[in-house]
Amino acid sequence: MTNSKSIFITGASSGLGRAAALTFAKHGWTVYATMRRPEAHADLGEVEGVTLLPLDVTSPAQVEAAVARAIELGGVDVLFNNAGYSLAGPLEGASDAAIAQQFETNVFGVMRVTRALLPHLRERGGATIITTTSIGGHVAMPLNSAYHATKWALEGWSESLAFELRPFGIEVKTVAPGGIATDFFGRSMNLVRHPAYEDQLKTILAAFTSPERAARRSTAEAIAEVVYEAATDGEDKLRYFAGEDAKAYIAQRRELGDQGFHMALAKAMYGG
Known part of the structure; x- marks a missing residue:
């Protein structure tokens, strides 16, 4: 099956980005799967319809x-901003450089790629920009403040950009997953430490890596289907919550209100 549509995906080497590349290719799309080291993922480039392109979103030259x-290869209809990682641990343990790099990849890289593609998307018409945020852009957890700051930033940026690009017929959407059963707690997470927070860190890490929590995570393939829905449903819809855990968190926050949810989460995490 062939499709005249095309998608440009960042962070496509693994996890959700790779699953999205395979999902769109399965539906006949032309897929530009970008990543820092495409030579290490040649198997993905062998999939029909998939072209691998080198891209580090922190490099303006590589973005251009x-x-x-x-x-040049045919143009882009959908941009899927997906590259990102988590800087986890206490704020006191994070250097200026580590925090700056978190924002450089998760926020400024997204803006850089989007800005570079916008002239083409405006000219092409009927385009869509989808950005992976996170349930962490709506609900904050302990010892992840820099990461949450980037995801809340992306939610606000996307909402503003949706207004800005509306006159050009460009849709802006976010996909906010909960936990995904990938290596996010390994390759995609940088952990910083500080001796004053070690006991707290052990407690939180145990909670986040428990078998019970792991069982509630979605597969990357399931979240990729939500991305495909956002790209193809034709709905004027800004936010897509993906995964049962994400939907449960946002429903609970709406039910309890901000303060009620905050207190309930504090009790669940720290007792008392």
Whole structure:
């Protein structure tokens, strides 16, 4: 099955990005799967309809080159901003450089890629920009403040951009997953430490890596289907919550209100 549509995906080497590349390719889309080291993921490039492009979203030169190449190869209808990672641990343990890098990848990289593609998307018409945020852009957990700050930033940025691009017929959407059964707690998480927070960190890490919590995580493939829905449903809809845990968290927050939810989460995490 062939499809005249095309999608540009960042962070496509593994996890949700890779699953999204395979999902769209399965539906006949042309997929530009970008990643820092495409040579290490040649198998993905062998899938029909998938073209691998080198891209580090923190490099302006690479962003311009990857965007130019995708346009040269036929153009882009959907941008899926997915590259990102988590800087976890106490704020006191994080250096200025670590915090800056978290924002450089998770926020500024997203803005950089989007800005580079916007002239083409405006000219092409009927385009869609989808950004992976997180339930962590709506609900904050302990010892993850820098990561949450980036995801809340992306939610606000996307909402504002949706207004800004509406006159050009460009849809802006976010997909906010809960936990995904990938290596996010390994390769995609940088953990910083500080001696004053070690007991707290052990408690929180045990809670987040428990078998019970792992069982509630969604597969990357299931979240990729939500991304495909956002790209194809034709709905004027800003936010897509993906995964039963994400939907449960946002429903509970809405039911209890901000303060009630905050107190309930504090009790669950710390007791008392």
